[in-house]
Amino acid sequence: MAKIDGHIDSAEMEHIISIGERKGMRAQDVRALLANCGSVKLTMPNNDIDRFDQIYDLVEMMLADGIVDDSEMEFCIDIATKMGFRKAVVGVLVKKITTGVKDGLTREEIKNEAIHFLELQ
Template sequence: MFGFFESEETKKVKSHITNLGALAKADGHVDPNEISFIISIGQKHGMSESEVRALLSDSTHVNPQVPSNDLERFDQIYDLVEMMLADGIVDESEMKFCIHMASRLGYSKSIVGVLVNKISMGVKDGYTREFIRQEAQSIFNN
């Protein structure tokens, strides 16, 4: 009801949480580690656990908000990939969803698969978000 008065930043965070929820459901099983991860992302952005859970259970009222800059776009796709890896199993539907979301976030279709794989491998290898972001820049500069 009061969504009209929400800031653009709040709308973006809610959209991101909703996208993460959709990814969690993509393989037909929502793992507790995935829910914990989504809650931690929400809390990082000032949301309570109950607000995140309510948003995930009633996600039909949130309109997707595209990030306004490259850093936000990267952070959102990074979170999606990290979420995909949260349960230790990379399902094909989750990978397709990440690639689809990278495209929706404005990344060129010619690089989305490479970007998702680069982030995935970097996370698995224990590299920091900043290191992976810098490494991903080579994709954009080609």
């Protein structure tokens, strides 16, 4: 995601490292992973909570540099669709996360609203 707009700025790198650290990785391991990301095979999460968390992390990454590039938004929507979210709700889900992050809501508040939204669809 960070490379989709052609560069990784310092805010994006810090955010990537913080996500890695939350997942139990060291900063140097995250940097090494980024350097070799073309050879990494992605595994998709198998439940809605894990799918939401990964989409949330992608959206946070998209917002990290303060510029929302159309290709970044399309990438988030494409990944959410590939993860198994219904195409009819993916755009709304990504926008709900984006708006929630910009409005300063916590991850849990956004997750609860998103799960409620997804259950109604």
